[in-house]
Amino acid sequence: xxxxxxxxxxxxxxxxxxxxxxxxxxxxxxxxxxxxxxxxxxxxxxxxxxxxxxxxxxxxxxxxxxxxxxxxxxxxxxxxxxxxxxxxxxxxxxxxxxxxxxxxxxxxxxxxxxxxxxxxxxxxxxxxxxxxxxxxxxxxxxxxxxxxxxxxxxxxxxxxxxxxxxxxxxxxxxxxxxxxxxxxxxxxxxxxxxxxxxxxxxxxxxxxxxxxxxxxxxxxxxxxxxxxxxxxxxxxxxxxxxxxxxxxxxxxxxxxxxxxxxxxxxxxxxxxxxxxxxxxxxxxxxxxxxxxxxxxxxxxxxxxxxxxxxxxxxxxxxxxxxxxxxxxxxxx
Numbered sequence: 001x002x003x004x005x006x007x008x009x010x011x012x013x014x015x016x017x018x019x020x021x022x023x024x025x026x027x028x029x030x031x032x033x034x035x036x037x038x039x040x041x042x043x044x045x046x047x048x049x050x051x052x053x054x055x056x057x058x059x060x061x062x063x064x065x066x067x068x069x070x071x072x073x074x075x076x077x078x079x080x081x082x083x084x085x086x087x088x089x090x091x092x093x094x095x096x097x098x099x100x101x102x103x104x105x106x107x108x109x110x111x112x113x114x115x116x117x118x119x120x121x122x123x124x125x126x127x128x129x130x131x132x133x134x135x136x137x138x139x140x141x142x143x144x145x146x147x148x149x150x151x152x153x154x155x156x157x158x159x160x161x162x163x164x165x166x167x168x169x170x171x172x173x174x175x176x177x178x179x180x181x182x183x184x185x186x187x188x189x190x191x192x193x194x195x196x197x198x199x200x201x202x203x204x205x206x207x208x209x210x211x212x213x214x215x216x217x218x219x220x221x222x223x224x225x226x227x228x229x230x231x232x233x234x235x236x237x238x239x240x241x242x243x244x245x246x247x248x249x250x251x252x253x254x255x256x257x258x259x260x261x262x263x264x265x266x267x268x269x270x271x272x273x274x275x276x277x278x279x280x281x282x283x284x285x286x287x288x289x290x291x292x293x294x295x296x297x298x299x300x301x302x303x304x305x306x307x308x309x310x311x312x313x314x315x316x317x318x319x320x321x322x323x324x325x326x327x328x329x330x331x332x
Contacts, residue, residue: 030090030273031064037093037263040079040100042072044196045166046213046299050125050261051095053293057284058277072193075169075331076100077112084118088268093277094119096264099170102316106324107169108331115317121309122263123278124302125285126294129233129258130175132246133217133226134209135202142208147230147250150209154185161187164198164207168331172198174320175211175232175257177327182252202226213259214239214298232257239298257323260316262302262309274306 037055041047048070055066071079080100086092094100101115113119134144142161144150154161165173168191180187190207192198195216201207203225210217211232218239220226230246231237234256246255263281265274282303284290294301304312324330 030270030276031062033091034065034067035062035091035093036067036069037095038079038083039068039070039095040072040076040097041070041166041170042192042194042196043070044199044216045194046128046215046259047076047095047097047261048194048196049215049297050294050299053290054125054281054284057287057290058280061280061283062276070194072167075104075107075167075173075191077104077108077169080115081112083264083266084113086266088120088266088270090265090269090273090277092266093122094264095125096262097170098260098316098320099167099173101262101264101313103171103174103320103324104169105317106321107174107329116314118267119264120267120269120274121306121313122265122274123281123306124260124262124304124309124312125281126299126301127258127260128214128299129231129237130172130211131214131217131221131231131237131240131243131298132179132209132211132229133202133221134229135205135207136224136227137205138208139227144229147244147246147252150229151183151185151250151252154183154187158186159188161208162206163187163189164202164210165189165191166195166198166212167191167193171257171259172211172213174323174327174329177329178255178257178323179211179246179252181327182255183250199226211257215294218298237298239296260312262313278303278306 039048039051051068059066076099083094105115142153163176202210221228228243230244230249246252285301285303291301
């Protein structure tokens with residue numbers, strides 16, 4: 001037995017090893033079996049897209065398969081809670097979002113997990129702007145061609161427009177609520193279990209509009225199945241350079257509501273595993289092929305450290321709590 005395994009064994013016997021014993025097990029250093037990455041939304045949305053882009057790179061670097069498991073429901077709370085209650089052995093990770101980690105605690109009066117205490121931040125994977133998209137036929141029927149005409153129609157027809165989202169508490173939902181508050185409009189919110197199913201109904205004409213994450217709507221916009229009226233970031237996106245921001249497209253000064261996605265582990269996960277996943281994530285996101293792929297989809301890759309990601313989440317929680325309060329949005 002080499003020195004590393006001997007020391008780990010001694011720690012386990014003395015009761016000091018905890019999660020490290022679980023992580024190393026009898027077969028050697030982590031990972032010795034496939035790693036599960038829980039996506040708390042349905043397939044087809046940006047959370048799913050980013051997780052499936054990163055997972056193979058981590059698998060190649062760490063010598064094990066990283067399996068994506070979609071667990072949608074309750075604005076991401078269902079999947080996040082499952083990870084929070086999983087063994088902290090490095091074999092269950094969460095692709096968390098601004099919703100699961102920063103918005104939902106302010107939006108839901110009762111949470112199944114503590115977003116600050118039940119997870120260990122690993123790394124921010126990417127940030128993305130949201131994009132205000134409409135069904136082309138509906139836009140033509142309502143004579144909506146830009147943000148100004150959208151606001152004018154919504155004010156003249158309160159409750160006429162159906163606004164889809166990927167779920168209660170997501171940045172997609174809150175972007176819409178913030179827009180409604182800042183423009184004095186009312187649109188009926190329809191939460192789905194992810195962007196994928198919401199987009200299907202938007203393209204099919206059941207829904208009128210959506211403040212979707214850019215990567216999941218980009219190809220539909222380019223194919224002409226959706227029209228993009230504006231992006232929600234403070235600056236235009238390189239992926240859609242001709243599409244204005246909401247702040248510049250209409251009388252909505254100071255509007256900004258972007259999304260982000262990052263890896264987290266259950267609280268108590270060994271520092272060695274957390275740091276190793278972060279390092280391999282940063283390497284993957286810095287590789288020319290993956291970086292170019294994500295940027296072309298409208299994402300901004302990160303790969304920051306666990307400490308940096310933790311501070312970022314805390315700051316975002318404060319920011320979005322103010323947005324939730326100002327919008328008056330609540331989920332029972």
